[in-house]
Amino acid sequence: MQRLGVVLVVVALFVAWQFWRGGGTDDGAFLGYVEGDLRYIGPVESERLQSLAVDSGSLAEAGAPLFAMETPLLDAQRAEAAARIMQMEAQLQNLQAALSRPQQIAVLEAGVRRAEAQLKLSRLTYDRQKTLYAQRDVAKATLDNAEMALSRDEASLTEAKRQVDAARLTGRSQEIEGAQAALRQARAQLGQLDIRIARQKVLAPAAGVVQEVFFRPGEMVNAGQPVLSLLPPEGRKARFYVPQAKLAGVKLGGQVGVACDGCPEKLTARVFYVSGQEEFTPPVIFSDAEREKLVFKIEARMEGAARELPIGLPLRIRLDEGAGN
Numbered sequence: 001m002q003r004l005g006v007v008l009v010v011v012a013l014f015v016a017w018q019f020w021r022g023g024g025t026d027d028g029a030f031l032g033y034v035e036g037d038l039r040y041i042g043p044v045e046s047e048r049l050q051s052l053a054v055d056s057g058s059l060a061e062a063g064a065p066l067f068a069m070e071t072p073l074l075d076a077q078r079a080e081a082a083a084r085i086m087q088m089e090a091q092l093q094n095l096q097a098a099l100s101r102p103q104q105i106a107v108l109e110a111g112v113r114r115a116e117a118q119l120k121l122s123r124l125t126y127d128r129q130k131t132l133y134a135q136r137d138v139a140k141a142t143l144d145n146a147e148m149a150l151s152r153d154e155a156s157l158t159e160a161k162r163q164v165d166a167a168r169l170t171g172r173s174q175e176i177e178g179a180q181a182a183l184r185q186a187r188a189q190l191g192q193l194d195i196r197i198a199r200q201k202v203l204a205p206a207a208g209v210v211q212e213v214f215f216r217p218g219e220m221v222n223a224g225q226p227v228l229s230l231l232p233p234e235g236r237k238a239r240f241y242v243p244q245a246k247l248a249g250v251k252l253g254g255q256v257g258v259a260c261d262g263c264p265e266k267l268t269a270r271v272f273y274v275s276g277q278e279e280f281t282p283p284v285i286f287s288d289a290e291r292e293k294l295v296f297k298i299e300a301r302m303e304g305a306a307r308e309l310p311i312g313l314p315l316r317i318r319l320d321e322g323a324g325n
Contacts, residue, residue: 028318029257029259029316029317029318030240030241030242030316030317030318030319031240031241031314031315031316031317032238032239032240032241032298032314032315032316032317033238033239033240033312033313033314033315034236034237034238034239034302034309034310034311034312034313034315035236035237035238035239035299035311035312036211036231036235036236036237036311037231037232037235037237038211038229038230038231038235039205039206039208039229039230039231039232039235040226040228040229040230041066041202041204041205041226041227041228041229041230042202042221042223042224042225042226042227043069043199043200043202043221043223043224043225043227044196044199044200044223044224045069045196045199045200045223046220046221046222046223047069047070047071047200047220047221048069048070048218048219048220048221049067049068049069049070049215049216049217049218049219049220049221049227050067050068050069050070050217051067051068051217052066052067052213052216052217052227052228053065053066053067053068054066054067054210054213054228055210055213056210056211056212056213057209057210058209058210059207059208059209059210060204060207060208060209060210060230061204061207062204062205062206062207063203063204064203064204065201065202065203065204066202066203066204066210066227066228066230067202067227067228068200068201068202069200069201069202069221070200071197071200074193074196074197074200075197077193078190078193078194078197081186081189081190081193082190084186085183085186085187085190088179088182088183088186089183091179092176092179092180092183095175095176095179096176104167105164105167105168108160108163108164108167109164111160111163112157112160112161112164114160115153115156115157115159115160116157118153118156118157119150119153119154119156119157121153122146122149122150122152122153122154123150125146125149125150126143126146126147126149126150128146129142129143129145129146130143130146202227204230205230206230206232207232207233208230208231208232208233208235209230209231210228210229210230210231211228211229211230211231211311212228212229213227213228214226214227214228214229215227215228231311233307233308234301234302234307236301236302236306236307236309236311237269237272237299237300237301237302238256238258238269238299238300238302238306238315238317239297239298239299240297240298240300240315240317241295241296241297241298242295242296242298242319243294243295243296244278244294244295244296246319247274247296249319250271250274250298250319251271252271252272252273252274253270253271253272254270254271255268255269255270255271255303256268256269256270256271256300256317256318256319257317257318257319258300258302258306258309258315258316258317259315259316259317259318260309260313260314260315260316261314263309264305267302267303267304267305267306267309268303268304268306269300269301269302269303269306269317270300270301270303271298271299271300272299272300272301273297273298273299273300274296274297274298275296275297275298277296278294278295278296298317300317
């Protein structure tokens with residue numbers, strides 16, 4: 001990146017020097033150079049770079065893998081979220097189904113029968129003690145004990161029956177709805193983690209050439225920090241400077257001719273930017289005599305075969321080859 005910047009600075013200074021001498025080339029063309037609108041591609045989360053699928057100079061298709069980041073923390077969070085979902089699903093099933101298994105209900109029903117038998121025995125004992133007390137054969141305390149045992153066994157039978165009824169009931173609707181809402185929330189969190197993990201495998205947003213790689217596998221990359229720069233074919237542009245006297249001949253959307261040493265003939269570019277103010281002014285008080293030294297920056301998007309020209313290549317731009325088209 002630094003090397004490319006130095007080249008562009010040198011070319012820009014050369015172009016400025018040419019204009020400082022009084023304008024463009026002898027054949028009426030204006031000097032410029034190829035520049036590119038680079039796309040800097042980086043991760044959305046800070047992590048260590050795991051692998052690179054491309055290198056400087058590689059041609060990447062749209063949607064092709066560029067690089068991947070490590071995801072140890074995200075993987076651990078996803079495993080935790082998946083386990084939590086399994087737990088919530090089991091709890092919801094328990095609420096929606098009978099609270100106890102058939103075997104457990106059978107055990108409770110056996111307890112009911114045992115309580116019924118105990119109650120029957122207590123009732124017989126109470127009746128016997130009541131008769132004996134009426135005949136003055138037992139003390140009042142013995143009758144009281146038999147009565148208390150009868151009351152206890154009646155309560156035990158009632159409790160046993162209610163345990164069976166409770167075992168056959170399903171969960172309350174409010175509890176089921178709450179469990180379903182919690183499960184939906186847990187699944188949404190798992191989906192977010194899946195998206196974050198997937199985004200750590202970065203794909204090319206558009207077809208282009210990888211210009212420079214800034215990090216290598218094993219290095220730490222901050223969120224948003226570019227790992228590499230990508231130049232799409234439509235990202236190449238011609239930058240040149242036009243004196244103010246000829247600025248009126250430049251039209252936005254107009255076509256200009258592009259020429260360079262060793263390049264094919266009839267290359268073109270289309271103007272998409274005209275500077276709103278002068279770029280280079282002389283270090284003296286402005287006057288009509290110095291006005292011809294004012295130049296304005298123009299940028300034109302490369303067309304056709306001109307999209308293959310390398311960045312930094314010096315150009316000659318002619319406005320009379322369809323500048324107003």
